[in-house]
Amino acid sequence: MSTLVAPKKEAADSLDNYKNLNDNNKVYQTKELNLWYGSNHALKQINLDIYENEVTAIIGPSGCGKSTYIKALNRMIEMVPSVKTSGEIQYRGRNIFDKRYGVEELRTKVGMVFQKPNPFPKSIYENVVYGPRIHGIRDKKVLNQIVEKSLKGAALWDEVKDRLQDNAYGLSGGQQQRLCIARCLAIEPDVILMDEPTSALDPISTLKVEELVQVLKKEYSIIIVTHNMQQAARISDRTAFFLNGEVVEFAETDKIFSNPTDKRTEDYITGRFG
């Protein structure tokens, strides 16, 4: 079959890269996960592994359960009272739905960046130190170091280092989104969940965030929901295609975009529906 969307790298390379993977490389293991909003069965028998230091893209048409799935990964989904689940999501080998698993503990390991940049109406500095302060860090010198490190990590430091006390709302949309990434890095997470992080951004800001994701994956494991197929093909290592609450196909991104197994995946990535 001909290539449908330009693959990022040769499939042969990626086979070599992945053949040594075992359970220790898995950050998340989702086993037979079902989720209902009341009577709406939104996630059906999901089995999905997330590997460390990779970017995993979640694609699929509107309403197929992408956001629901990533909000399950940090238990944000619990904020919806009608939600019921069955099955397991293991994070580093522990079932996150276990009653003894504290949600705060999970959220210090799993940061999230949303579709629309959502900085607090505070200074750039205060946005970044918010999480560390909640975790009890008071030492000004340490907080200053965290601010510099996080803003550098989010590729924003050079643009804001001389105006850290300015209100975050004065930044451009793209800068605000990188500030939200910096706020996330400040708690030193293990995983970063991104729910359509570039959909509200212009092409140049989008490119900056995409480049940033490529750098961040060296230290973090990233799961990104995107409607942008080119973006998934450009930046992810693996892609899961969701449809009607099910995972139709989950494979290396090169495979999904050049030689998908399921006809429905091919139809979706070639724009025949969705």
Ligand SMILES: Nc1ncnc2c1ncn2[C@@H]1O[C@H](COP(=O)(O)OP(=O)(O)OP(=O)(O)O)[C@@H](O)[C@H]1O
């Ligand atoms: N808070 C909620 N309460 C009730 N139903 C919900 C809630 N959030 C989502 N749903 C339902 O769950 C299903 C999956 O929605 P979800 O937002 O996860 O899809 P999605 O693939 O992320 O969509 P989009 O691409 O449009 O953001 C839909 O039927 C939706 O109506």
